[in-house]
Amino acid sequence: MKRQTMRRAGVVALALTSLIGVGSTAQADAGRLASSCASDFCLYEHDDYSGAEEEFVFGDYNVCVRSLSLNNKASSMRNPSGARVQFYDSANCSGAYGYAARPRSSDSDLTNNGFDNKTSSVKPVRP
Numbered sequence: 001m002k003r004q005t006m007r008r009a010g011v012v013a014l015a016l017t018s019l020i021g022v023g024s025t026a027q028a029d030a031g032r033l034a035s036s037c038a039s040d041f042c043l044y045e046h047d048d049y050s051g052a053e054e055e056f057v058f059g060d061y062n063v064c065v066r067s068l069s070l071n072n073k074a075s076s077m078r079n080p081s082g083a084r085v086q087f088y089d090s091a092n093c094s095g096a097y098g099y100a101a102r103p104r105s106s107d108s109d110l111t112n113n114g115f116d117n118k119t120s121s122v123k124p125v126r127p
């Protein structure tokens with residue numbers, strides 16, 4: 001089980017590297033826990049910022065960004081940006097958002113917000 005997770009994370013890391021030049025998901029668990037989100041916003045496959053990582057670069061407020069590699073999989077998040085980030089169950093930020101992250105915040109477990117494995121798109125808004 002563990003090995004399988006690592007292999008999947010490696011594939012995602014490769015895809016991310018070609019996309020934005022950052023890929024740290026293939027490191028050991030300890031390394032992932034210690035690493036921080038180098039982009040505007042990061043989703044993680046599992047609790048405590050572990051598993052595969054998807055990084056987001058926000059162009060502007062109110063622009064919807066779809067989750068690709070972690071669609072319906074995100075279980076924790078880091079938001080180092082100055083934006084409030086709204087989480088949507090739908091793919092194009094349609095309907096009401098289900099969860100909102102404060103600027104410069106992180107959440108090691110989205111379960112208690114009722115949003116584990118649901119996020120399909122996110123939208124940064126002015127805080």
Ligand SMILES: [Ca+2]
Binds near residue numbers: 045047074
């Ligand atoms: Ca998950």
Ligand SMILES: [Ca+2]
Binds near residue numbers: 089118
């Ligand atoms: Ca969803």
